[in-house]
Amino acid sequence: MSEYILEMKHITKTFPGVKALDDVSFKLRPGTVHALMGENGAGKSTLMKCLFGIYHRDGGTILFDGQEVNFKDSKEAIDAGVSMIHQELQPIRMMTIAENVFLGNYPLGRFNLVDHAKMNQDTKALLDEVGLQIDPKTLLHHLTVSQMQSVEIAKAISHKAKVVIMDEPTSSLTSSEVEKLFSIIQQLKEKNIGIIYISHKMDEILRISDDISVMRDGQYVGTWPAAEMTTGKIIQAMVGRELTSLFPEKTNKVEEEVVLRLENLTSPSPLSFKNASFDLKKGEILGIGGLVGAQRTELMEALYGMRVLKEGKIFVKGQEVKIKNPAAAIANKIALVTEDRRFNGIFGVLSVSDNASIASLHQYLGHLGLLNEKQISQVVNQSVDRLRVKTPSTKTHIESLSGGNQQKVILARWLANDPDILILDEPTRGIDVGAKYEIYQIINNLAAEGKSIIMITSEMSELLGVSDRVMVMCEGRISGFLDREEATQEAVMTLATKFMTNQQGGETDA
Structure with missing residues (x-):
């Protein structure tokens, strides 16, 4: 045997x-x-x-x-x-x-x-x-x-x-x-x-x-x-080589300009987020930590117009805006890379080119409202080269690519719209250590170019290694902020359990 x-x-x-x-x-x-x-x-x-x-x-x-x-x-x-x-x-x-x-x-x-x-x-x-x-x-x-x-x-x-x-x-x-x-x-x-x-x-x-x-x-x-x-x-x-560091050296500079401000965003559902307020500065990478159920994704989906708000205000570059749907978010130069690539990220039966260009096709309309295929191909090829997407061809179906390369194509899709604010929900979920480093480098480079990044992540090392500042949520509420120098695993976990309900039905406030 x-x-x-x-x-x-x-x-x-x-x-x-x-x-x-x-x-x-x-x-x-x-x-x-x-x-x-x-x-x-x-x-x-x-x-x-x-x-x-x-x-x-x-x-x-x-x-x-x-x-x-x-x-x-x-x-x-x-x-x-x-x-x-x-x-x-x-x-x-x-x-x-x-x-x-x-x-x-x-x-x-x-x-x-x-x-x-x-x-x-x-x-x-x-x-x-x-x-x-x-x-x-x-x-x-x-x-x-x-x-x-x-x-x-x-x-x-x-x-x-x-x-x-x-x-x-x-x-x-x-x-x-x-x-x-x-x-x-x-x-x-x-x-x-x-x-x-x-x-x-x-x-x-x-x-x-x-x-x-x-x-x-x-x-x-x-x-x-x-x-x-x-x-x-x-x-x-x-x-095939040693990685001396899991995270690239930070080169971005956080400016004083506030590009996004949320004031008391509250969901109609009592089990979701409430009274969420924070600022996001130009060139900043704001990491959002918290345990599963903290309502981090729900808050970002509301900012992106995917969820209804009960109350609260959103300001982009000092001006109050109404974001009732994703089209309004895109118009205000906000982009979202979702957590679940397969369900609401990629279009599996379409090509790399289609996936990378689908959010910005309006930019490539030519005579008689026809798409300028040459211009689309040029922009897509530039994005594929810039983000080092490994694919046999831009005509290859995206579903045949690895998870890390699919994630890069989704990033390319939104970068084609030149957003000022980029929301990344679990950007390296299911991605290997080498591809993670490349994603981290892309995030760092975008921030260095003046883009403002919001990154939701459940990986503690990623939260601490990539973020300029950490915002922690617990059971639908923002429980605190940590500067990069003071952000430790213990400090994050203390805030992540700050409002946890105890067995007697009361509430802890660590």
């Missing part, structure tokens, strides 16, 4: 214009966590999609549980005992949690009809297992990104797989949810289930992995016991 539950040997995969996988091999032992690491575009997700039947490999063999397999689609893979949690969530938002969990595998009752009672009951048990206390009949569109991630984990567990692939499973989870996931992973290991864990979070990798494999530019670099690895060794294997 083989030592391995899974063996992938000499896998190759080519897309038009790019060789995504070049003679890659990978082995997984049962009852272990094998971390698969590499920069965005290294081929990690492509390799897993070849295993899962989403892509059909051009060459190589796959042995699963001792037998050679060639899954034609994901259903064959699932039926055989392989389950996958994808990096980009693709739930059906107008269906219930239970319907999403059992999609394609509904329990049937009398007359061959779906047994909703059993489905809801089984889903409730799975949700309890992942620590999600929500009614299984809740529609997905009512859930936060982190809650939808937990539903995906419950769905994977429901298949009773022998191998579980987790592609960035903690990218949107709170620290308590991450701990619950690690507990679930330990339970899966005890059941002799093999886990392939793709993540860019070094602390997670070093904590839970048994083995670590690294890929670079579509090729296999090596495999090491996790106990022998350090963050520095992993980064060097991933990027």
